[in-house]
Amino acid sequence: MKSNGIACRRAKPTLGKMEQHIHFCSTSDGVRIAYATVGEGPPVVKAANWLNHLEFDWQSPIWRHLLEEFARDHLLVRYDERGNGLSDWDVEDLSFDKFASHV
Secondary structure (H helix, E strand, O other), X not given: OEEOOEEOOOOOXXXXXXXXXXXXXXXXXXXXXXXXXXXXXXXXXEOOOOOOOHHHHHHOOOOHHHHHHHHXXXXXXXXXXXXXXXXXXXXXXXXXXXXXXXX
């Protein structure tokens, strides 16, 4: 955007002011999977890592600054895998095939 010949950019959110929104979806075998969104723009999906937790990672002094940086110009989408974090823990099948299944 230009104003009087000067290039202007939308102000970026101040660190510490962003809020994530936590949602749930269900897999074909009924397991509830938690996912969080924050920011605006083209989507970036962060794959779950071992023992991640959407709320704890968001509050962590180790991870918070990195997550907010990704969300400054993007819609950051993160999720807790089955058996982890806010997703269902009481799950019958924790096999690799079930983690990777699309149905």
